[in-house]
């Protein structure tokens with residue numbers, strides 16, 4: 001064990017906005033126990049409201065994996081299984097641009113854990129989307145499903161599966177928190193978080209991305225900075241960006257690049 005280490009909290013950036021689905025989204029839920037309408041591959045749902053949502057871990061994992069590739073990091077840790085390996089980058093270098101933001105866990109005794117500086121909250125459907133999806137005549141609450149055939153490569157038998165997805169057009173509220181722990185990393189970390197979101201837009205969320213699922217756009221509505229002084233009651237928060245989306249507005253385009261430029265150009269960042 002290493003000795004006593006300080007982890008000062010210098011402040012928090014809070015990024016909030018909406019995620020809009022440009023194509024249907026599938027983030028798989030548990031097939032155990034609950035089977036709704038005989039669906040083979042259900043989407044993940046909030047157990048209280050029964051509405052489908054985007055788990056923060058899915059968005060965070062996608063952002064991380066795209067940054068690992070953009071920054072050409074070694075993919076050295078298997079977080080999948082032996083038969084179905086999923087390799088991610090993980091190191092114990094506190095300066096590493098990926099691990100210091102997304103965290104890393106020790107893989108051997110000499111390594112150290114690096115706690116994540118980013119928190120990605122679960123993204124829930126907006127009130128507006130719940131209303132719209134509620135009014136659709138579908139067999140399942142807030143979703144659509146279709147049957148896809150996959151061919152068994154050995155027997156050539158068709159294997160129809162019913163697959164559930166959240167329809168294109170649905171909107172979710174997202175929130176990402178970045179904890180400032182080192183002043184010298186702040187600007188680069190913020191820039192990398194926005195770049196990751198931009199990359200997700202040109203990639204996909206959830207499953208079946210190569211078949212067109214999971215295309216999203218982000219519309220940031222506000223970026224706030226709350227310093228340590230704010231939490232000690234000494235000063236107010238700073239609004240670094242604000243642009244509300246009207247309830248009747250149809251989100252068409254991302255504003256990630258615009259917001260990133262604005263945030264990075266202010267002297268407060």
Ligand SMILES: [Zn+2]
Nearest residue numbers: 090091096099
């Ligand atoms: Zn690393």
